[in-house]
Amino acid sequence: MGDRKLAELILGLETSCDETSASVIADGRKILSNVISSQVQMHQMYGGVVPELASRQHLENVVPVIDEALKQAGAKFADLTAVGVTYGPGLVGALLVGVAAAKALAYAIRRPLIGVHHVEAHVFANFLAHSELEPPFIALVASGGHTSLLHIRNYDDFTLVGQTRDDAAGEAFDKVARLLGLPYPGGPHVELLARSGSPDAIAFPRAFSKGAGYEFSFSGLKSAVINYIHTAEQRRETVNKADVAASFQLAVVDVLVEKTCNAAMEMGVHQVVLAGGVAANSFLSHAMEVRCAQLGLSLFFPPPVLCTDNAAMVGCRAYYKHRAGEYSGLALNAIPYLVPGR
Secondary structure, three states, X not given: OHXXXXXXXXXEEEOOOOEEEEEEEEOOOEEEEEEEEEOHHHHHOOXXXXXXXXXXXXXXXXXXXXXXXXXXXXXXXXXXXEEEEEEEOOOHHHHHHHHHHHHHHHHHXXXXXXXXXXXXXXXXXXXXXXXXXXXXXXXXXXXXXXEEEEEEEEOOEEEEEEEEOOOOHHHHHHHHHHHOXXXXXXXXXXXXXXXXXXXXXXXXXXXXXXXXOOXXXXXXHXXXXXXXXXXXXXXXXXXXXXXXXXXXXXXXXXXXXXXXXXXXXXOOOOEEEEEOHHHHOHHHHHHHHHHHHHHOOEEEOOOHHHHOOOHHHHHHHHHHHHHOOOOEOOOOOOOOOOOOOO
């Protein structure tokens, strides 16, 4: 391994939903490998992730993915400093596969085991993409399962500022995509369709845009889209799907941008970070960029491959927990409902 012998290598594992991923991270911020085996095609026919099928696929994929991650990194088990794994939140069966594999591996090679919170890992993807980024900052994590605002004071001090009360932003995208007859996963297809529509065509509601602190809600917006489409159908009016997609997307983005930037200004933080699958939405990143520039805030977000679920972000988070001496015992278990922040 040459000069890499002095590096601390973390093997990260991610199996919280429908991606089986393993990664080797050097000294917290350098990606030596990031292998992702996606199940999207298998779940497309069902219009969403089927938990039992996801778990079975993880069982088949986890060992080959780990082997490939080590091979691409040019590393051996003996070179590893620790093993990090997502233990929640997520689908319990899927999580259990990764946790069991990580526990067995850590025990076999006599290395520390580090349980990683999935939402925290998404935030840490930004450290892999931006070497200059340091806390403190406000982080918006928006994905299919999560919409959370976090105040990151340092690498091991987080506060949950607000989160969704019902549907996550990405979940709302997927449900609206289904209404519009678009394939799963819906987010990228809604964004693509919205490019040919008018975001001002339909006045969809902005839930909690003027109150409720930093909590989010997208269930009412989803219902408004359903009612709009059903009303048009009953009147035998033609629905302009592109206008629906663009207006819906703007309603989501308006709330995400407003809440995030307001939190940064109120807390005196000058950096904003985007993370999670919805962070790959170019309309969101552009709108956030414009608003941050107006307020004098710096904005960071990772490339698309680090926005969706991946093990590199898990390895990065695990490294900083290792540096702080935060280890998990072999009694570590999957926790499907796990709240970020401490």
